[in-house]
Amino acid sequence: MQQQISAITLGVSDMARSRKFYTEGFGWTPIFENEEIVFYQMNGFVLGTFKRSSLEDDMTRRAGTSAAAVSVSHNVSSSDEVVPMMDKLIAAGGTMIRKADAPVHGGFRGYVADPDGHAWEIAFNPSWAISDQGYVTFGV
C-alpha cells in the first residue's frame, strides 16, 4: 500500500479548447496526446484530459453537467503571482469563479473554471513547501 495517486483525469468536451487552456494558460507541455486524450507529467503523478464520452465509457458511468464538488489546486510561490496566473487562465478560455482574496487560514487564493467547468484554485500558501521539482509538502 502506497499513499499514492497516479493520475487525475478530467473529462473534456472539446479537446482543442481544453488543450489551449492547459498549454497557453498554465504553460504546461503535454507528454503524450492523441485525438481523445492529453497527458501532462506532473509532480509525481499524471494529469489526463480525456474526451468526456471516452472517460464515461471507461468508467461505465455517465456524468452530469452540473458543477462537481471537486477542486484542483495549483500553488504559486508568492501572493503577487495569483492574479496574473488567473488572468492568464481566463485569457486562455477559463471563467472566473471567485476573484482572489485572503482566506481565513492565511495566504491568498482565487478559483477559475477550465473550459469544461473543472474548478482550479490558484493559491499562495506560505506554509506549504514546494520543491524545485514541484513536490508539495503539507504544512500548517
Next chain:
Amino acid sequence: MQQQISAITLGVSDMARSRKFYTEGFGWTPIFENEEIVFYQMNGFVLGTFKRSSLEDDMTRRAGTSAAAVSVSHNVSSSDEVVPMMDKLIAAGGTMIRKADAPVHGGFRGYVADPDGHAWEIAFNPSWAISDQGYVTFGV
C-alpha cells in the same frame, strides 16, 4: 511556472464515512484533520477531503449531485492487487462502478466510487513507473 498540482480536494457530506473509506479502504494516514477537512500527504501533493458545504463556500459555487466527469487513479504494482484493493474499498464504504477488466491500452483496472460518488480507478499499468516514494512517471 511549474507543471505542478498542489492539491486535489473532494467534497464530502459525511466526514466520518469518508474518513473510513480513505483510512481503512486505502489504508492512508491523515496528516491533519479537523471537523471540516482531512488532509493526506500524497506523492508530491496533497489530497484533501473537505466538507462539501465548506468547499462550496470557498469556491463560491454550488455543486450538483450528479456524477462528475472526473476520475482519480491509484495504481498498484501488479494486476493481482487490483481486485483485492477494490474489495477493501467496497468493504470500507465504496460502491462498485466497473468491475476490473483489461482495457485495450493494456494493464488491468476497475472503478470504485467513494461514499460521496467520487470515482477512483484502481489500476495496474505496467508502463507507468512508480518509485519507492510513490512518484509516478508517465510511460507508453
